Amino acid sequence: MDHTPESAYAHLRDTHPDWFVTPPGDGTISIMRWPMTEGQVIYRDPWWMLLQDPVVHPDGRHDRYLRMLAPQPEPGVAVLPLLDVNVVLIEHFRHATRAWHWEIPRGGGTAGLAGKDNAAKELREELGAAPRELIELGTLHPDTGLLAQSVGLYAARIDEVGTVERGEGIRRARTFTFTEAERMAGSGRITDSFTLAAIFRARQAGLAG
CATH class of the missing domain: 3.90.79.10 (Nucleoside Triphosphate Pyrophosphohydrolase)
Structure with missing residues (x-):
């Protein structure tokens, strides 16, 4: 199935929710959720994925952060x-x-x-x-x-x-x-x-x- 960068990101949210968890407690940088805004899968191959996450800083500022993940579960x-x-x-x-x-x-x-x-x-x-x-x-x-x-x-x-x-x-x-x-x-x-x-x-x- 072909995805736009945004829909590929939404698909990852559905299939790998543990990648988008925000730990409880103060001071964390949280990931914003649709429909407020959505992130993007900037790049993907069999070894790496580059995500752009929409985030909220502890002081309330909105931002976008890049993050690289390995698609395979084995470390x-x-x-x-x-x-x-x-x-x-x-x-x-x-x-x-x-x-x-x-x-x-x-x-x-x-x-x-x-x-x-x-x-x-x-x-x-x-x-x-x-x-x-x-x-x-x-x-x-x-x-x-x-x-x-x-x-x-x-x-x-x-x-x-x-x-x-x-x-x-x-x-x-x-x-x-x-x-x-x-x-x-x-x-x-x-x-x-x-x-x-x-x-x-x-x-x-x-x-x-």
């Missing part, structure tokens, strides 16, 4: 590979920043795969590695100002590094001690939010050796 994952007591990072070229970044493997939600299965899939695809053990490190909201999705963080004990996924812009993998990785984070050589959070959570979980 994305990010995985910190651990080889012995060291951290494995990949050097990944990112289109959005037009720059190289030291990162951990990650990917969006995969239909039908639970979090740990998706984490193992991303390790195989990006690093050519199989996890001997997967350890949950909690969840992360990578950008609360724009992205609605949460991402599951994991650490993975691996026995070796395979072939990196060069077709996705990964040129190499390197092993660092935890201390080296933390120094890279502190000096700004690591700026990726998933990687920063995973290193911190792994240290807090006692995985740094």
